[in-house]
Amino acid sequence: MSTDPQALVAKLVDWYGHWFEDEQALADGQMTADLHPYNHLFSPIQVNSVKIKNRLVMGPMGNVSMADETGRPSSKMIEYYVERARGGVGLITSGLVPVSFKVDPSFLEPGGLVYLPRLDGSRSVLAGWRDLAAGIHAYGARFFVQLSPGAGRVGSPECLVKRRRLPVSASWNPNFYMPAVPCRPLWDHECRALVRATGQAAADAQACLADGVYLHGHEGYLLEQFANPAFNRRPFGPFSDPEALGLALVREIRRRCGPHLPIMYRIDLSLALAEVYRERMDRVKSLRRFRGERGVEATLAYMRHLVEAGVDLFDVDLGCYDNWWLPHPPGPMPPGCFLAVARLVKEHFAEQDVRSVAGLEVPVVAVGKLGYPDLAERALRDGACDMVMLARPLLADPDWPRKVFAGLARDIVPCIGDQEACLNEFIHGGHIQCAVNPRTGFEERWSHDLPPARSPRRIGVVGAGPAGLTAACVAATRGHSVTLFERQKHLGGMLRAGAVPRIKFDVANYLAHLEQRLRGCQQAHDLEVAFGTEATVEALQEGEFDALVLCTGGRPIAPPVDGIELPHVVQAVDLLLHPGLADGAEHVVVVGGGDVGCETAHFLAHEHGKRVTVVEMLPYFMKGSCTANRGYLIHYLERQGVALWNCTRLLRAEPGRAVVARNVSPTVPSPCVTWQPVLPENVVNPLARPIKVEEQEVTIEADLVVLATGLVPDDALYHACQRRGVAPEIHNAGDAFLPATIAQATKAGYAIGRAV
Numbered sequence: 001m002s003t004d005p006q007a008l009v010a011k012l013v014d015w016y017g018h019w020f021e022d023e024q025a026l027a028d029g030q031m032t033a034d035l036h037p038y039n040h041l042f043s044p045i046q047v048n049s050v051k052i053k054n055r056l057v058m059g060p061m062g063n064v065s066m067a068d069e070t071g072r073p074s075s076k077m078i079e080y081y082v083e084r085a086r087g088g089v090g091l092i093t094s095g096l097v098p099v100s101f102k103v104d105p106s107f108l109e110p111g112g113l114v115y116l117p118r119l120d121g122s123r124s125v126l127a128g129w130r131d132l133a134a135g136i137h138a139y140g141a142r143f144f145v146q147l148s149p150g151a152g153r154v155g156s157p158e159c160l161v162k163r164r165r166l167p168v169s170a171s172w173n174p175n176f177y178m179p180a181v182p183c184r185p186l187w188d189h190e191c192r193a194l195v196r197a198t199g200q201a202a203a204d205a206q207a208c209l210a211d212g213v214y215l216h217g218h219e220g221y222l223l224e225q226f227a228n229p230a231f232n233r234r235p236f237g238p239f240s241d242p243e244a245l246g247l248a249l250v251r252e253i254r255r256r257c258g259p260h261l262p263i264m265y266r267i268d269l270s271l272a273l274a275e276v277y278r279e280r281m282d283r284v285k286s287l288r289r290f291r292g293e294r295g296v297e298a299t300l301a302y303m304r305h306l307v308e309a310g311v312d313l314f315d316v317d318l319g320c321y322d323n324w325w326l327p328h329p330p331g332p333m334p335p336g337c338f339l340a341v342a343r344l345v346k347e348h349f350a351e352q353d354v355r356s357v358a359g360l361e362v363p364v365v366a367v368g369k370l371g372y373p374d375l376a377e378r379a380l381r382d383g384a385c386d387m388v389m390l391a392r393p394l395l396a397d398p399d400w401p402r403k404v405f406a407g408l409a410r411d412i413v414p415c416i417g418d419q420e421a422c423l424n425e426f427i428h429g430g431h432i433q434c435a436v437n438p439r440t441g442f443e444e445r446w447s448h449d450l451p452p453a454r455s456p457r458r459i460g461v462v463g464a465g466p467a468g469l470t471a472a473c474v475a476a477t478r479g480h481s482v483t484l485f486e487r488q489k490h491l492g493g494m495l496r497a498g499a500v501p502r503i504k505f506d507v508a509n510y511l512a513h514l515e516q517r518l519r520g521c522q523q524a525h526d527l528e529v530a531f532g533t534e535a536t537v538e539a540l541q542e543g544e545f546d547a548l549v550l551c552t553g554g555r556p557i558a559p560p561v562d563g564i565e566l567p568h569v570v571q572a573v574d575l576l577l578h579p580g581l582a583d584g585a586e587h588v589v590v591v592g593g594g595d596v597g598c599e600t601a602h603f604l605a606h607e608h609g610k611r612v613t614v615v616e617m618l619p620y621f622m623k624g625s626c627t628a629n630r631g632y633l634i635h636y637l638e639r640q641g642v643a644l645w646n647c648t649r650l651l652r653a654e655p656g657r658a659v660v661a662r663n664v665s666p667t668v669p670s671p672c673v674t675w676q677p678v679l680p681e682n683v684v685n686p687l688a689r690p691i692k693v694e695e696q697e698v699t700i701e702a703d704l705v706v707l708a709t710g711l712v713p714d715d716a717l718y719h720a721c722q723r724r725g726v727a728p729e730i731h732n733a734g735d736a737f738l739p740a741t742i743a744q745a746t747k748a749g750y751a752i753g754r755a756v
C-alpha cells in the first residue's frame with residue numbers, strides 16, 4: 001500500500017469539504033455514457049458457490065414498515081424488490097433484519113409489534129421471504145438477507161419510557177438520540193444468544209431460498225459497538241476482544257449453513273470520528289468516550305480474520321451515526337466518495353493474497369454515490385473495486401442497470417441526494433419512498449405501465465416544475481392531448497435556482513433529465529409546450545380543457561421588518577439565479593437557516609469567498625431535514641468560518657448592516673452540534689433543557705442581506721379558475737398547494753396525471 005492508510009481517512013474527510021473545486025471530480029458526477037459498452041459492469045462474478053450475472057449490487061435499505069406486523073414481508077416489500085430485480089441488478093440485498101428482538105429492546109414496539117421484517121425462528125414469516133426470493137430469482141438476480149444483531153446505542157431510546165427497558169450496547173454508552181439515556185452493556189450470555197440467533201436466522205434465510213447472508217457490521221450498529229474499541233470498553237470476558245462477536249457470528253453461520261453459502265460483511269474502514277471532530281473529541285462530553293476508535297490497520301487485520309472464519313465478500317465505507325453524512329452521503333458529498341477506501345482494501349487483499357474458504361479472491365464492493373455510469377464502469381476498469389453497490393440510485397430508477405446496459409444513461413432518473421423521501425421518511429414514521437420516483441414503495445399500488453386513458457381528453461397543465469411536468473408527461477403518455485404552459489422560458493421552477501451551487505450537481509443532473517424527458521414525451525405523444533406563456537383565466541377558458549392541473553408554484557416571502565425594500569436586500573432564489581447580485585459585497589447576512597439558507601450560505605462562502613453570517617429564529621438549523629444532509633452542511637459551513645446564529649431574529653435592515661435580536665442565554669443549544677440529531681416534534685424528550693430568553697440587539701455588518709425565509713402557495717390562478725368554473729375538473733398541486741418537498745410535488749403530479 002503506497003499511502004498511509006490512516007492519513008487517507010483524514011485526507012478524505014478534508015476533501016469532502018472542498019472536492020467541488022476540482023473539475024474532474026465534478027465531471028465524475030455526470031450521467032454520461034462515454035464508456036459504453038460497459039463490459040466490466042456486465043461481467044459475471046463468482047462468490048463462493050454463487051455466480052452473479054453482473055457487478056451491480058443493490059445496497060441494503062431498511063424495509064421499515066414494509067412487513068406486516070408479524071414481520072412477514074408484505075406484498076409491498078415483495079413488489080418493491082421484484083421491480084428492482086426486473087431492472088437488471090445482479091445481486092439484491094435486503095435492508096437490515098434484526099435477529100434478536102429478545103436481547104436488543106430498541107426495535108420492538110409495545111404490544112410486540114414490529115416495523116421491520118423478522119427472520120428469527122418463527123414459521124409464520126417464512127412464506128413471505130420465500131415469495132420474495134422466488135420473485136427476485138425469476139429475473140435472474142441473486143438475493144442476500146442482511147442480518148443485524150441489533151441497533152444498540154443507535155436504536156430508539158423509547159424502550160426505556162414505554163417498556164422500562166434500558167437500551168443496550170457493548171459497554172455503558174450514551175444513546176445516540178438522547179445522550180442522557182445510558183445503554184447498558186450486554187451480559188456474556190446475551191451475546192451468546194445473539195450468536196445463536198444469527199445462526200438460526202441464516203439457516204432460515206437459506207431455507208427461504210436466499211443465496212447468501214450479509215452481516216450488518218458498519219455504521220456503529222450493535223455489531224460494530226462490539227467490534228470497535230470506541231464503543232467496546234468491556235474490561236474482561238470473552239467479548240471484550242473487539243473481534244470476538246463478529247468472528248463468533250461468522251463461525252456460527254458456517255456451522256449452521258455449511259461451507260457453500262456466501263457470507264458478506266459490511267464494515268467501515270474507520271469511524272472517522274477523530275478526523276471529523278478533531279479537538280472536539282476531548283472537549284465534548286459525549287464524544288470523549290469514543291476516543292479509542294479502531295485504526296485502519298486494525299480494521300484490515302479484522303477483515304483478514306473474518307475471511308479465515310468464513311466471509312466471502314465485503315463492502316466498505318466510512319463513518320457512523322455520530323457523523324452520519326459519511327455512511328449516508330448526501331447530495332453535496334462527492335461522486336464515488338468511498339472509492340479510495342475500497343481500493344485500499346482491495347490492494348491490501350492482493351498484497352496479502354487473501355483468499356476465502358472457497359479458495360477464491362475476496363471481492364470488494366464499493367459503495368457511496370456511484371450512480372453515474374461512466375464512474376461506476378471506470379471504478380471496475382481501474383481496479384478500485386470488484387463490484388459496485390447502488391442503493392439510492394435504484395430507488396430513483398430501478399431500471400438503472402437495464403438502461404446502462406443499453407447505453408441509455410441519459411434516460412436514467414438520477415438520485416438527487418436530498419434523502420427526504422428515503423431516509424428522512426423513516427424518522428417521521430413512513431416507509432421508503434423517493435423524491436424523483438413516485439412509484440418507489442408504491443409498486444403494488446401503481447403498476448409499472450401506465451393505464452391508457454379510457455377516452456382521450458384535453459388537459460391543460462400550468463407550470464413546468466416537478467409537479468406540472470410530471471402530470472403533463474404522465475397524462476400525455478396515457479393518451480391525453482396535453483398543453484403545458486410555463487411563464488418562464490424553461491422548465492424546472494424553483495429547481496433551477498436549487499441546481500446552481502456546485503454541491504447541487506445532482507439536482508442539475510435531474511433538471512437535465514427532466515429536459516430530456518419532456519423532449520421525448522413531446523416527440524412520442526400529444527404534448528404541446530408553451531414556454532414564456534402566462535396562463536390567464538381567460539386563456540384557459542378559451543382552451544376549453546376537460547381538466548386543468550395548476551402547478552403555479554410558491555412565492556418567496558419576506559419578514560415584515562423595516563428596510564426589507566432596501567436595494568441590498570435580495571431573495572435567495574434571485575441571488576442563486578443571478579450571482580452577480582453579490583458582486584462587491586464582502587459581508588453577507590443570510591436570514592433563514594433552513595435548507596435554502598444554508599445552501600446559499602455555502603454557495604456564498606465556498607464559491608464566492610464571502611464572509612457569511614446565517615441567522616435563524618429557531619433553536620436548530622435545517623430542523624426537519626435529514627440528519628445526514630444537515631450534518632454535512634453545518635460541519636463544512638463551520639469549517640469555512642461561516643457564523644451560525646440560532647435563536648436570532650431579523651429586526652431591520654439598514655444600509656450596510658442588519659440588526660438582529662439574538663438570544664444570548666447559555667441555555668441556547670450550540671448550533672454546530674452534528675453528532676446528535678434534532679428529534680422530531682412528536683417525540684418528547686423528557687431530559688431536554690428548556691431554552692430561556694435573554695435577547696440582545698446586535699448589529700451585523702452586511703453589504704448584502706439574503707432572505708431565505710420560505711414560500712407561500714401561489715394559488716391565485718387556481719382559485720380564480722375554480723370561481724369561474726373554467727373546466728369541469730381542476731387540480732391544484734405542488735408548491736401551489738403546499739410548499740414542501742420535491743417528493744410531494746412529483747407524487748402529486750404523478751397521481752393526478754394517472755387519474756385525469
Ligand SMILES: Cc1cc2nc3c(=O)[nH]c(=O)nc-3n(C[C@H](O)[C@H](O)[C@H](O)COP(=O)(O)O)c2cc1C
Nearest residue numbers: 059060061062095096368369389390391392422423
Ligand atoms: C433509506 C435508506 C435506508 C438504508 N438502510 C440501510 C440498512 O438497512 N442497512 C445498511 O447497511 N445500510 C443502509 N443504508 C445505507 C445504504 O445501504 C448505502 O450504504 C448508502 O445509501 C450509500 O449508498 P448510495 O449512495 O448508493 O445510496 C440505507 C440507506 C438509505 C438511503
Ligand code: SF4
Nearest residue numbers: 415416419422434435
Ligand atoms: S429520496 Fe432523494 S436521496 Fe432518496 S433515493 Fe430518492 S432522490 Fe435519492
